Amino acid sequence: MSKRPNFLVRVLKPFYHVARHALKQPVTHKYPFERIKGFRRTRGYITLNMETCIGCGACGYACPDEAIYFFPVEGRRFTYPGIDYGKCSFCGLCVEACPTSSLAHTDLVELAGDKYSDLVFMPTELKPIDVKDVLPEVRRFLITVMTDDGPKYIVYTEGGEE
Numbered sequence: 001m002s003k004r005p006n007f008l009v010r011v012l013k014p015f016y017h018v019a020r021h022a023l024k025q026p027v028t029h030k031y032p033f034e035r036i037k038g039f040r041r042t043r044g045y046i047t048l049n050m051e052t053c054i055g056c057g058a059c060g061y062a063c064p065d066e067a068i069y070f071f072p073v074e075g076r077r078f079t080y081p082g083i084d085y086g087k088c089s090f091c092g093l094c095v096e097a098c099p100t101s102s103l104a105h106t107d108l109v110e111l112a113g114d115k116y117s118d119l120v121f122m123p124t125e126l127k128p129i130d131v132k133d134v135l136p137e138v139r140r141f142l143i144t145v146m147t148d149d150g151p152k153y154i155v156y157t158e159g160g161e162e
Contacts, residue, residue, distance in 0.1 A: 024149075024150070029142055029153065032135045032137045032138055033137055033138060033139050033140070034138070034139065034140045034141075034142055034155075035131065035135060035138045035140075035141055035142065036141075036142045036143075036144060036153070037107060037141050037142065037143050037144075037156075038107025038108075038109065039107070039144075042105065042106075042107040042109070043090045043091070043092045043095075043105045044090065044105060044106050044107050044108045044109040044111075045105070045106045045108040045109070045111060045129060046083055046088075046094070046095065046103055046104070046105055046106075046126060047103070047104050047105075047106060047126055047127060047128050047129075048080065048081060048102060048103055048123055048126035048127070049102045049103075049104070050073070050076065050080055050102070050123060050124075052100045052101070052102045053078065053080055053081075053098075053100060053102035054078060054099075054100055054102075055070070055077075055078025055079050055080060056099065057070065058097045058098060058099060059081050059094035059095075059097055059098055059103055060081060060094075061097070062093040062094050062096070062097035063088075063093060063094050064089075064091065064093065065087045065088055065089050065091075066087065067083055067084045067085070067086075067087035067088040067089075068081045068082070068083055068084075068094060069081070069082050069083075069084065070082070071122055071123055073123055073124060080123035081094075081103070081123060081126075082120065082121055082122045082123050082125075082126070083120075083121050083126065084119065084120045084121075085111050085119040085120070085121065086116055086119040086120070090105075092105060106128065106129070108129060108131060108134065110131075110134050110135060140155050140156065141155075141156045142154070142155055142156070143156060
């Protein structure tokens, strides 16, 4: 039978853990004024390059959520993919399946709408979006760096590093 710790250790141990974490600086940011930049492989908003797209449909076949539909575009020869972000799980299979690399992920994950139809993007709407268009309040961008003491942020503004 194992020996139980004495009463004083059982009472003081929780206070030790609380004090240890209370002395560390919190890792928070002021969203939407500060935005954490996504990691290199963040799978967010998908863009389409219609100049290189051949309309083969590989992205539609690869999509397990059936979130990709094909639409004709005026003045273009092929049908191009449109994405229903209400169904999309951001798995990235469509991007990997594209033989011409016409689809690409961005680190933009702020997608919302008042109606379900706001989440259906036609091929002409799948162009690169600047973060400032979605979050006009953003003033600083944060990049997460892992240190021995835990995660820290490097702050970047429009003019460069702070």
